[in-house]
Amino acid sequence: MIESIGMKCIKYMLFAFNLVFTITGLALIITGCVIQGVYSNYLDFLGDSFFNTPVLLVVVGCVIFFITFFGCCGAIKEHHCMTLSFSVFLALILIVELGAGIASYAFREQVGSIIEKNMEKGLQNYGIEAYKGVTETWNIVQHEMKCCGAQEYKDWENTTFSEASSSVPDSCCLSDVEGCGKGILAMAAEQVPKIIYTNGCLYKLKDVIEGNVAAIGGIGVGIAVIQFAGIIFSCVLAATIRKGYETV
Helix, strand or coil: CCCHHHHHHHHHHHHHHHHHHHHHHHHHHHHHHHHHHHHHHHHHCCCCCHHHHHHHHHHHHHHHHHHHHHHHHHHHHHCCHHHCCCCCCCCHHHHHHHHHHHHHHHHHHHHHHHHHHHHHHEEEEEEHHHHHHHHHHHHHHHHCCCCCCCCCCHHHHCCCCCCCCCCCCCCEECCCCCCCCHHHHCCCCCCHHCEEECCCCCCCHHHHHHHHHHHHHHHHHHHHHHHHHHHHHHHHHHHHHHHHHHHH
């Protein structure tokens, strides 16, 4: 009788964990899609490796949805094999998440140098017909983050875009006026802040990306803790079910 009550408690706890897993799976899918959508504008600065993370989040979220089926069915039917499969799948997902967490931390350490390298390269390609994507990325970043150049607005000196006119892109301007960036690099330094943003975009973009990577890491740790508890409960339930079979 006591064993039956204990088994029911474990079963209901496993149901509760499955509900939480379903919600976390949905959260991972939504987070991955949002990151993919929002940061696709910065692809030329972040590089393809950054977008492995949102794809992985979506995949893991979908797999978690699939895994909850085993957990629910195993608990309802008190099926040893399905319950054990649930714990094994959770353990595999946990390993994948730990690997992704380590990779994200490594990327966080490198994000500044990656963005700086791609920005410096992008400065030279701005305005060139073959690099429309780079031009659009620069315009979006400078306009949205209210900045100009990588380190500062003078980064536009000695670029293909400014060599003939001493200009910066109009996306650097405080106001949306066509041609507002013309001749800026030839102006007196005290006049420039009245017309354009003078701070660089490198550290602004770097801070945003690092902050989001840290947030994703925190979410991952929280999910991993819940999954670890789920593994323990499913293993206990599987062992209890098996013990019941052996008794019979």
